[in-house]
Amino acid sequence: MKILVSVKRVVDYNVKVRVKSDGSGVDIANVKMSMNPFDEIAVEEAVRLKEKGVVTEVIAVSCGVAQCQETLRTAMAIGADRGILVETNEELQPLAVAKLLKALIEKEQPGLVILGKQAIDDDCNQTGQMLAALADLPQATFASKVEIAGDKVNVTREVDGGLETLALNIPAVITTDLRLNEPRYVTLPNIMKAKKKQLDTFKPEELGVDVAPRIKTLKVSEPPKRGAGVKVPDAATLIDKLKNEAKVI
Amino acid sequence: MSVYTAPLRDMLFTMKEVGGLEAICAQPGHEETTPDLVEAILQEAAHYAAGVLDSLNRTGDVQGARWHDGEVTPADGFREAWSSFCENGWIGMPASTEWGGQGLPTLVSTAVLEMWKSSNLAFSLCQMLTLGAVEAIAHHGSEALKQRFLEPMVAGRWTGTMNLTEPQAGSDLAALRSRAVPEGDHYRISGNKIFITWGEHDMTENIVHLVLARLPDAPPGVKGISLFLCPKFLVNDDGSLGERNDLACTSIEHKLGIHGSPTASMTFGDNGGAIGYLVGEPHQGLACMFTMMNHARLNVGLEGVGVSERAYQHARAYALERVQGKPALAGSSTIAGHPDVRRMLMDMKARTEAMRALAYFCAGQMDRVAGHPDAQERAQAQALVGLLTPVVKGWCTDSAQGITSDGLQIHGGMGYIEETGAAQYFRDARITTIYEGTTGIQANDLIGRKLAREGGRTLKGLLTRIDSDARQLMDARDPELSSIGDALMRAVRALEDGADWQLAHSDAQPQDCAAGAVPFLRLAGTVIGGWLSARMAEAATAQLAADSSDAGFLRAKRITASHYATHILVEASALRDIVVHGAASTLALSDDQL
Numbered sequence: 001m002k003i004l005v006s007v008k009r010v011v012d013y014n015v016k017v018r019v020k021s022d023g024s025g026v027d028i029a030n031v032k033m034s035m036n037p038f039d040e041i042a043v044e045e046a047v048r049l050k051e052k053g054v055v056t057e058v059i060a061v062s063c064g065v066a067q068c069q070e071t072l073r074t075a076m077a078i079g080a081d082r083g084i085l086v087e088t089n090e091e092l093q094p095l096a097v098a099k100l101l102k103a104l105i106e107k108e109q110p111g112l113v114i115l116g117k118q119a120i121d122d123d124c125n126q127t128g129q130m131l132a133a134l135a136d137l138p139q140a141t142f143a144s145k146v147e148i149a150g151d152k153v154n155v156t157r158e159v160d161g162g163l164e165t166l167a168l169n170i171p172a173v174i175t176t177d178l179r180l181n182e183p184r185y186v187t188l189p190n191i192m193k194a195k196k197k198q199l200d201t202f203k204p205e206e207l208g209v210d211v212a213p214r215i216k217t218l219k220v221s222e223p224p225k226r227g228a229g230v231k232v233p234d235a236a237t238l239i240d241k242l243k244n245e246a247k248v249i
Numbered sequence: 250m251s252v253y254t255a256p257l258r259d260m261l262f263t264m265k266e267v268g269g270l271e272a273i274c275a276q277p278g279h280e281e282t283t284p285d286l287v288e289a290i291l292q293e294a295a296h297y298a299a300g301v302l303d304s305l306n307r308t309g310d311v312q313g314a315r316w317h318d319g320e321v322t323p324a325d326g327f328r329e330a331w332s333s334f335c336e337n338g339w340i341g342m343p344a345s346t347e348w349g350g351q352g353l354p355t356l357v358s359t360a361v362l363e364m365w366k367s368s369n370l371a372f373s374l375c376q377m378l379t380l381g382a383v384e385a386i387a388h389h390g391s392e393a394l395k396q397r398f399l400e401p402m403v404a405g406r407w408t409g410t411m412n413l414t415e416p417q418a419g420s421d422l423a424a425l426r427s428r429a430v431p432e433g434d435h436y437r438i439s440g441n442k443i444f445i446t447w448g449e450h451d452m453t454e455n456i457v458h459l460v461l462a463r464l465p466d467a468p469p470g471v472k473g474i475s476l477f478l479c480p481k482f483l484v485n486d487d488g489s490l491g492e493r494n495d496l497a498c499t500s501i502e503h504k505l506g507i508h509g510s511p512t513a514s515m516t517f518g519d520n521g522g523a524i525g526y527l528v529g530e531p532h533q534g535l536a537c538m539f540t541m542m543n544h545a546r547l548n549v550g551l552e553g554v555g556v557s558e559r560a561y562q563h564a565r566a567y568a569l570e571r572v573q574g575k576p577a578l579a580g581s582s583t584i585a586g587h588p589d590v591r592r593m594l595m596d597m598k599a600r601t602e603a604m605r606a607l608a609y610f611c612a613g614q615m616d617r618v619a620g621h622p623d624a625q626e627r628a629q630a631q632a633l634v635g636l637l638t639p640v641v642k643g644w645c646t647d648s649a650q651g652i653t654s655d656g657l658q659i660h661g662g663m664g665y666i667e668e669t670g671a672a673q674y675f676r677d678a679r680i681t682t683i684y685e686g687t688t689g690i691q692a693n694d695l696i697g698r699k700l701a702r703e704g705g706r707t708l709k710g711l712l713t714r715i716d717s718d719a720r721q722l723m724d725a726r727d728p729e730l731s732s733i734g735d736a737l738m739r740a741v742r743a744l745e746d747g748a749d750w751q752l753a754h755s756d757a758q759p760q761d762c763a764a765g766a767v768p769f770l771r772l773a774g775t776v777i778g779g780w781l782s783a784r785m786a787e788a789a790t791a792q793l794a795a796d797s798s799d800a801g802f803l804r805a806k807r808i809t810a811s812h813y814a815t816h817i818l819v820e821a822s823a824l825r826d827i828v829v830h831g832a833a834s835t836l837a838l839s840d841d842q843l
Binding site: 029030185186188191 | 254257281283285286289290292293294296297300301333336337338339342351798799801802
C-alpha cells in the first residue's frame with residue numbers, strides 16, 4: 001500500500017511575520033521558510049507506518065514555487081521514498097490544492113492520503129476535507145492515533161468532548177493533529193540520501209487542473225496593538241466595563 | 250533563558266565569502282556537496298543543537314559529571330543525547346567515508362561543530378577528543394589497529410581520549426615519566442595521567458585511550474616519547490570486548506567550568522601494566538600526537554567562537570527585554586537603548602563574526618590542502634594552515650574571555666547570579682585559553698616555528714594580500730568601505746612592523762621576542778580578523794548592489810565591519826608598540842621585586 005503525504009512550504013514558526021506595507025499580504029522575501037509543522041507530523045506518521053511494514057511506499061507531494069523542492073527533500077530526509085512537486089507561481093488556495101491532490105490520487109492510487117490538519121500560514125483547515133469530498137473518499141480529521149487493520153484504518157480523533165475513534169474503509173483521507181506523534185530529528189546520512197531520491201515535477205495544466213484563485217484577498221493588516229490596562233476600583237465597575245465597554249458578557 | 254539559534258545566515262555568508270565554499274565543493278570528491286545540501290545539513294544541525302544539546306547545557310553545568318568507585322556518571326540526559334547524537338550521524342561527520350564517516354569538507358563540518366560548541370561545550374568535547382584520536386590512529390596506526398578501532402569510534406560506539414599530561418609534565422612534555430615495556434606484540438604501560446577529558450564515563454561500552462609513554466631505551470626529553478593505544482576493555486580478534494584493561498579512573502576534578510565534561514585522573518598499570526599497542530614509530534609519539542593536537546587546537550579556537558556567539562545571543566536577548574532607566578536611543582524601551590550596552594553588544598558581535606571568519610578561512614585552507622588539484626596551491630594552503638593554527642587557537646579563545654565577560658556585564662548584577670545563565674559561558678570559556686596549549690604556548694609556536702624558522706615567508710605573503718585588499722578598499726568610492734580600508738592599511742603596517750621586529754631579534758634577543766609573543770599573537774589575530782571583516786563588508790556591498798532583497802543582513806555586515814575597524818582594528822598600533830618596546834619592563838624586575 002502506498003501513502004501520499006502533502007507538505008506545504010510556509011514561513012518558519014520561529015519567524016515573526018510582518019505585513020507588507022501596501023497591505024497586500026505577508027512579507028516573505030528572505031524570510032526563513034520550512035515545512036508546515038502539521039505536515040511534518042503527517043510525514044512522520046507515514047514513515048512510521050512504513051517502518052512497521054504495513055506500507056510499502058511513501059510519496060511526498062508539495063504544490064507551489066520551485067523552492068518547495070527543499071521542503072520535499074526534508075520530507076525525503078525524514079523517510080519519504082520519493083517526491084512530487086506540482087510547480088506553479090500562482091497563489092494556491094485550498095480548493096486548488098485539493099484538486100491537484102485528487103489528480104495525483106488518480107495517478108498514484110494510494111491507500112491513504114495524510115495531510116496536516118491546517119497550515120500555520122493561512123490556518124484554513126480545509127484542504128483535507130475538500131479533497132475527501134472531491135475524491136469521494138472517507139475522511140478522518142484531527143487524528144491523534146492511526147492504526148491500520150486489514151482493509152480498514154482506525155483513527156482516533158480529538159473532538160471537543162474527548163476522543164472519538166472511527167473505522168474507515170481504505171482508501172481514506174486523514175488529517176493530523178499535534179499529538180499524533182513527535183517528529184524525529186533528521187539524521188545526517190538521510191539528508192545526504194534524500195538528495196538522490198526521485199523527485200518528479202508537474203505543472204498544474206499537465207494534471208488538468210485550473211488553479212486560478214477563487215477568493216480575492218482585499219487587505220491584510222496587523223492585529224491592533226494591545227492598549228494599556230486600567231485599574232478598576234471595584235468588582236461592580238469591572239462587570240460594568242465587561243458588559244458595556246468590552247461587550248464580552 | 251534564551252534558546253540557541255544557530256546564526257545560519259552569517260555562517261553561510263562566511264562559508265561562501267571567506268571560506269571559499271563553492272571552490273571547495275567543486276574539488277574532486279566533493280561533487281555531491283552542493284550548496285543546497287550544505288544548507289540542509291546546517292539547518293538540521295541547528296535544529297538538533299537547539300532542541301537537544303542547548304537544553305542539556307545547564308543540567309551539565311549544575312549537576313555535572315559524578316565519580317563513584319572508579320565509575321563516572323555524566324549529568325542527566327547526556328547518555329541519551331550521546332546515543333541520539335551518534336544515531337543521527339553527527340559524530341562521524343568529518344571522518345573519512347572509509348571508516349563510516351560522511352567525509353564532508355572541513356569547512357562544512359566546522360560550521361556544524363561550531364553549533365555543538367555554542368549549544369553545549371562540555372558535551373562537544375567528547376566528540377572532539379574521539380575524532381582527534383580517530384585522526385591520529387588513521388594517520389599513524391598500523392592496518393590492524395585501524396581495522397579494529399576506527400569503525401566503532403567513528404560510529405561513536407567507543408569514544409577516544411588524549412593522555413598527555415602528568416602531574417609534573419604539563420606544558421613541558423619532556424618531563425613525562427609514564428613507561429612502556431615491550432611484551433610480545435604489545436606493551437605494558439604504567440604511570441599516572443591527569444586532566445584527561447572524558448577519560449571515564451558510561452555513555453559507551455568502551456573508551457580508547459591514546460597515551461604518551463617512554464620505552465625502556467628512550468632518549469631523554471621529548472625525543473623519547475612514544476604513543477600507545479590502550480583500550481578500557483581489550484578487544485578480541487572478532488571485535489567483541491574482552492577483559493578490562495589494567496587502567497582506572499581514580500577521581501575527577503572540581504573545575505571552574507565545563508562541569509558536564511568529566512576531567513579524569515587516570516592510573517595505568519597498578520596490576521602489572523595496561524596492555525597498549527604502539528601507534529607510529531618508537532620515540533615518534535609527539536609527532537603522532539601533534540596530528541591530534543593540531544586538529545584539537547583549531548577546534549578549541551572554534552570553541553572560542555562558539556561560546557562567544559552563545560554569550561552574545563544570551564546578552565542580546567536580555568538586553569532587548571530588560572527595562573531599566575530611560576533609554577537614550579529613540580524607539581528603544583529596554584536597556585539595549587543605552588549606548589554603552591549597545592557598545593558592548595556591537596563589540597561582541599564584531600569580534601565574534603571576525604573570529605568566525607578566521608576559523609572558517611583556516612578550515613577552507615585545510616580543504617584546499619586535502620583536495621586542491623594543484624600541488625603548489627596545496628603547499629601554500631598548508632603553510633597558511635600552519636601559520637594560522639596558533640592564531641585561531643590563541644586569538645579566538647583570548648578574545649572569548651572579553652566577549653563572555655561583556656555578556657555577563659550586560660546583565661549587570663543579574664549576570665553575577667548563576668540563574669541567569671550568563672556566568673556559565675564566562676566560566677566555560679575560561680578553559681579554552683589553557684588546554685591544548687596555553688595562549689603563551691601558541692604565541693611561542695607562532696613567533697618561533699611559524700615565523701622565525703621560515704624567515705617570515707608565509708606571513709609576508711599574507712601581508713601582501715592584506716595590503717593589496719586594503720588599497721583596493723581605500724580607493725573605493727564608497728566612503729564606508731574606504732574608511733575601513735584606511736584603518737586596515739594602518740593596521741597591516743603595524744603587523745608588518747611587529748613581524749619585522751620579531752624577525753630581526755629572534756636570534757640575538759630570544760627572551761625579548763618571547764616577552765612580546767602574546768602581544769604579537771593578539772596583533773596578528775586582530776589584523777587578520779580585521780582583514781576578513783573588511784572582505785565581508787566588500788562582499789556584502791557587492792551583493793547589495795546586485796540584489797537588495799536581503800538588505801537588512803547585508804547592511805549590518807557593513808556596519809559591523811566599520812565597528813570592527815573603528816573599535817578593534819585600532820588596537821593594532823598599540824599592540825605593535827608593546828611588541829617593539831615592551832620587553833624591557835617585562836623582564837627588568839628580579840624575582841624578589843615581583
